[in-house]
Amino acid sequence: MNLTKHLKKPQYYYDVIGEETKRVFYNFLKCFDLNKIFFSKKEKSLNFLQFNKIIIQSMSSTIFINFEHLIEFSDELSDVIQEQYIRVEPYLRRSLSEYLRNNLQKISNAKEFWISLYNVPNKKKVEIVDCRVLNKLISISGTVTKIADCYPKLLLGTFECSNVACGFKIWHTEQNFLYKEPKNCINCGNINWILITNDSIFVFIQKMRIQGIYSN
Ligand SMILES: [Zn+2]
Incomplete structure (x- = not known):
C-alpha cells in the first residue's frame, strides 16, 4: 500500500x-x-x-x-x-x-x-x-472610472502527480497570483502534475480602473 x-x-x-x-x-x-x-x-x-x-x-x-x-x-x-x-x-x-x-x-x-x-x-x-x-x-x-466583472482565480492549488502508479498529492500550494506547479514529485521524481480543481481553492478577483482627481 x-x-x-x-x-x-x-x-x-x-x-x-x-x-x-x-x-x-x-x-x-x-x-x-x-x-x-x-x-x-x-x-x-x-x-x-x-x-x-x-x-x-x-x-x-x-x-x-x-x-x-x-x-x-x-x-x-x-x-x-x-x-x-x-x-x-x-x-x-x-x-x-x-x-x-x-x-x-x-x-x-x-x-x-x-x-x-x-x-x-x-x-x-x-x-x-x-x-x-x-x-x-x-x-x-483617486476616482474609480471602471469596474470589471469578477472572475475566479486560483489561490491554493492541490496537485496530483501525473504518474498513475504514484498519484502523490500536494495540498494547497500558495499561488500568489502566478500559476505555480510543484517541482519534482518527492515520491517518484516525475515533473508533471494535474491540478485537482475540486480540492483547490479559488477566489473571485475584480479589477478596477482608477484615475487622478483633477481640480478642473
Ligand atoms: Zn509521483
Whole structure:
C-alpha cells in the first residue's frame, strides 16, 4: 500500500520572514485588546463568549483590522506588512485562521478567513504611483472610472502527480497570483502534475480602473 498517496498534510515552502510575521501577528491577535481589533468601530465592550457567537453566526469570513493598531503594537510588524505585503499576506491569513481555530469552537476546517486592513498611513495620489510600490501595501486616492466583472482565480492549488502508479498529492500550494506547479514529485521524481480543481481553492478577483482627481 502506498501511504504517501493518502497524505493530506498541506506543504509549504519555508520562508523565514513569512513565518516570523505569522508568529508576531499571532501574538498581536493574542495580546492586543480584542475589542480594539475586531470591534474598533463599536464602543461597547464584548467578552470572548459574545465575540465567539458573533464570528460563528456571521456569514462573513473577513476580519477588518485597523492598521493603526498594528503600528501601535509593533513598528517592525507594520513595516514588514507594508513593505512586503504580497510576500507576507498568506502568512497573516494562516495566522488568523490558526488563532480563530485555537480559540473559537465550531469553526469548519475548510473555512478560509481574510484580513482587510484599513487606515493604512501615507495615502498617495494615484497619479504619482509607479512601479516602486509593486508588491507593497499602500493606500491611494483617486476616482474609480471602471469596474470589471469578477472572475475566479486560483489561490491554493492541490496537485496530483501525473504518474498513475504514484498519484502523490500536494495540498494547497500558495499561488500568489502566478500559476505555480510543484517541482519534482518527492515520491517518484516525475515533473508533471494535474491540478485537482475540486480540492483547490479559488477566489473571485475584480479589477478596477482608477484615475487622478483633477481640480478642473
Ligand atoms: Zn509521483
